[in-house]
Amino acid sequence: MSINRPVATALAAALCLLTAACGSSSSDDKASDETTEAAASKSGYPVTLDNCGHKETFQKAPSRVVVMNGASVAEVSTLLALGLGDKIVANQQGYGMSEVPGRAAAIKQLPTGNIKLNEAYDIPREAMLGLRPDLVLSVTTYGFDQKNGFATRDQLKQVGANSYVSPQGCDDDPSRMTIADSYRLLRDMGNVFNVSDRAAKLIAASEKNIATVSAKVKVEKKPKVMVLFSNMSMGSNDFSSVLANGIVNDILARSGGANAFADTTKATFADLSKEKVAATDVDAVVVISYNDPDPAAYAKKLLKEFPQWPAAKNNTYVTLSDSMYLGPSNDLAVEKVAKMLHPDAL
CATH class of the missing domain: 3.40.50.1980 (Nitrogenase molybdenum iron protein domain)
Structure with missing residues (x-):
């Protein structure tokens, strides 16, 4: 929606x-x-x-x-x-x-x-x-x-x-x-x-919560994660609401993951073509909702659009909102993302 x-x-x-x-x-x-x-x-x-x-x-x-x-x-x-x-x-x-x-x-x-x-x-x-x-x-x-x-x-x-x-x-x-x-x-x-x-x-x-989670998900190979706002257009390309830098990268690192698009720009948001997104191996997706009543529908649509992704093959996604950005609840994002990436560790 x-x-x-x-x-x-x-x-x-x-x-x-x-x-x-x-x-x-x-x-x-x-x-x-x-x-x-x-x-x-x-x-x-x-x-x-x-x-x-x-x-x-x-x-x-x-x-x-x-x-x-x-x-x-x-x-x-x-x-x-x-x-x-x-x-x-x-x-x-x-x-x-x-x-x-x-x-x-x-x-x-x-x-x-x-x-x-x-x-x-x-x-x-x-x-x-x-x-x-x-x-x-x-x-x-x-x-x-x-x-x-x-x-x-x-x-x-x-x-x-x-x-x-x-x-x-x-x-x-x-x-x-x-x-x-x-x-x-x-x-x-x-x-x-x-x-x-x-x-x-x-x-x-x-x-304390973040330290506990991070200690359980220390891995050599960190899954590559795509983080983006659902149903949002902010640039000229098909994918312009993809977060490339900022607090989300800190959250991903503490969750045992890494941003799949961190190297595409030095800015906070990446403005990406569909071809660039399709050519990137994405192991998991985090969809951030901003007044979107059904972000899960957006996530499922995205995985269907890129069936070659490991994320699509394993149906690996999570929908979040305020905890993924500046605010008092980042530990909840760390926990939820870590559970998605490393379910056996938590």
Whole structure:
């Protein structure tokens, strides 16, 4: 079943903004700007973050949080995982499903602020200021770009609102993203809301789960895995939503696998022809759903289209959603992918 055109277009536009293939670039110097500085008194405040070159100082825990879209659920899922859902006054994120029981429903129940979104499927400046936020979360710096009709970080500061760009969002390029960035997002939000103990427990549990799985699937020859969004077109070729770099590669490595298309580009997404895909040995497929109610149907169709793949001969695929990208649940993706690749080891 295909995603409706507006939703598909929104995701394609938003994800395009996150890729080097769409003109973004990154550097180690800029990445260092995302390091977190936390200075807190016994009460936990003030807390200061150095975020994409902006000093953001929090005198108390935010109580009116706005979560921008950006084709992500990392930010809203992180807040929910930390027990901070009641702080959200408007959320525009949602994948429609989740590996965490109850999370998709919890996200759906959050207030949206009754905002009329702009052409970028996000919150325009005047509507944002009308929400009276004290913290605005954006996936990348694009969410604070005045040229695209958004409130800038300086404009938000003028009305008493802090702002935050998620890890690797300073350069709008998640091609270098790893699971450590998910932990950094948790730590930052833990510090901002004075719940760093909760963040530490979540991180420790995730690290333990991943280490346990990884220890069981250490193999010399790692199966080659194709990772892509279902029913999504983002480029000129038949397969333009194939993930080649970024956090998925970290997840695959810890699951005892490797990305079959990692060498096709340095960008996050590969824009591949049908011939290139057909000529590649694919041992397994991971289909990521973005508001697609039946990603398994897409996976089965894909395997039928390429019967020569080992993945097709063995019917080796798994459908996932939020756990495969930035967010608090990467350990679930590691476990599910590892079970697909190495069923006898787990």
